[in-house]
Amino acid sequence: MQFLLLTHNDLDGVSCGILAKYAFGQNVDVRYNSVNSLDYQVEHFLSEHNENIPKELQLFITDLSVNKENELGLNEFAKKGGKIQLIDHHKTALHFNEYNWGSVQVEESEGKLASATSLFYTYLVSKGLIEAKEILNQYVEMVRQYDTWEWERNENTRAKRLNDLLYLQSIEEFEESMLSRLYNQEEFSFSDFEEKLLDVEEDKTERYIRRKKREIIQAKVGKACIGVVYAELYHSELGNALGKEYRHLDCIAILNMGNRKISFRTIHDDFDVSELAAKYGGGGHAKAAGCSITKEAFKQFVEKPFSLKPIKQDFTHNKMNKKERCSHYENHDNEQFLLYEKEKGNWVIEKNHDLLKEGYATFELAEQFLKRSFSASLSKDEQLVNYLFHFYNNEIKK
Numbered sequence: 001m002q003f004l005l006l007t008h009n010d011l012d013g014v015s016c017g018i019l020a021k022y023a024f025g026q027n028v029d030v031r032y033n034s035v036n037s038l039d040y041q042v043e044h045f046l047s048e049h050n051e052n053i054p055k056e057l058q059l060f061i062t063d064l065s066v067n068k069e070n071e072l073g074l075n076e077f078a079k080k081g082g083k084i085q086l087i088d089h090h091k092t093a094l095h096f097n098e099y100n101w102g103s104v105q106v107e108e109s110e111g112k113l114a115s116a117t118s119l120f121y122t123y124l125v126s127k128g129l130i131e132a133k134e135i136l137n138q139y140v141e142m143v144r145q146y147d148t149w150e151w152e153r154n155e156n157t158r159a160k161r162l163n164d165l166l167y168l169q170s171i172e173e174f175e176e177s178m179l180s181r182l183y184n185q186e187e188f189s190f191s192d193f194e195e196k197l198l199d200v201e202e203d204k205t206e207r208y209i210r211r212k213k214r215e216i217i218q219a220k221v222g223k224a225c226i227g228v229v230y231a232e233l234y235h236s237e238l239g240n241a242l243g244k245e246y247r248h249l250d251c252i253a254i255l256n257m258g259n260r261k262i263s264f265r266t267i268h269d270d271f272d273v274s275e276l277a278a279k280y281g282g283g284g285h286a287k288a289a290g291c292s293i294t295k296e297a298f299k300q301f302v303e304k305p306f307s308l309k310p311i312k313q314d315f316t317h318n319k320m321n322k323k324e325r326c327s328h329y330e331n332h333d334n335e336q337f338l339l340y341e342k343e344k345g346n347w348v349i350e351k352n353h354d355l356l357k358e359g360y361a362t363f364e365l366a367e368q369f370l371k372r373s374f375s376a377s378l379s380k381d382e383q384l385v386n387y388l389f390h391f392y393n394n395e396i397k398k
C-alpha cells in the first residue's frame, strides 16, 4: 500500500507528517500546505485519479479541510472505491463527519481539546499502524498543548520551544531530527545546542515584541476598535502579547506588506475575527483569521490609520498614579482624564475637569471605555499631582 498525506505546514500539521513517516517509512509521500494551497492540491489529485481509482493508494488529509467542490469530488472518489481519510479538529470542519471518510473532533474527551496530531496518533494506534510508546505520547502531547494554547496555562515552555525549533530550520530538517529522536530515544529532550539556539531566539522574539508594543496604532473599523501593527514575523506571539497588553482592543491586525496579507488575532471570546476577515474576502477561525490587503482593506487598515500616532503605553513605574484608585490618564491630544470610584460600584470619568455623564460598575469597564474612546493611557505621577492641584486652586478661588 502507498500513502499520500496532505497536511498543514504548521507544527500540528507537520507532526502529522512525522507520524506518517514514522508509521509508513518510504511508502508515504507527505506534502505540506498552507490553508490556501490545499484545495489546489486536492483538485490536482482528483483530476489525476478521476478515471482510474487507485486501489493501492490511501489518501490522508490532516489539520485542514477542503472547499465544497473538493468535498463533493472526494466523496465521489470514495464512492467509487477510493481510499480517503480526513482527520481534523477545527470546529468549521465538523460537517465532514457526515462522510464515512471524515473524522473531525474538537475535543478528545470532555474539556480536553484535540489537535490533528493527537487525533491522527490515536487513529494510527487504533489501526495497529503505530505501536504507542512513551516518547511518542510525550511528543504528541507537546504538539497538542501548543496547538490548543494549553501550554500557556500549563506553562509548558517545552511545547512552545518545540514550535520555535520548527521555524529555526526547514521542515525537512525538523522532520529528520524529530524522527531520529522518536526512533532512538526513550524520553523526549532537546540537545544542548538546540537549547542554546532557543534561548537566543527567545530573547530576539522578546525584543521584537517590545518594539511592536510601541509601534501599534489604534484604529476604529466600523464598530470595532482594532490594534494595527506592521510585522513580518512571530504573528501568533505578537497577536497574543499585544492583545494582552492592550486588552481594550477587540483584536490585533498584523499587516505584512511583503505578501500583502493581514493576520487577525484576538484573545477575547466575544469577538470573532473570522467574521471580520470574511468582510475582506478572507476567513479562518474565531481567534485567528486572515485576508489579503484588498483595496477596501488597504483603506481601512493602512490609509486611514497612517496619520495616527502609536498607542501610548501605560506608565508602569508610578508610586501614586496606579490603576483602580484615583487614576490619571492622558492622550496624544493632551486631553486629561481622571478615573475614580465616586460611590461604591460607580466608577466615573472626568475629562479636563468636567464629569462625564456615564458611570461604570467596575474600574475595568470605565478604563475600557476611556481607552477605546479617547486612546488615553495611564500618565506619570506628576500629571496626577498637577491635575489635582489645578482642581484645588480653582476651588480656593471660588
Ligand SMILES: [Mn+2]
Binding pocket: 012, 013, 063, 089, 115, 116, 147
Ligand atoms: Mn491544528
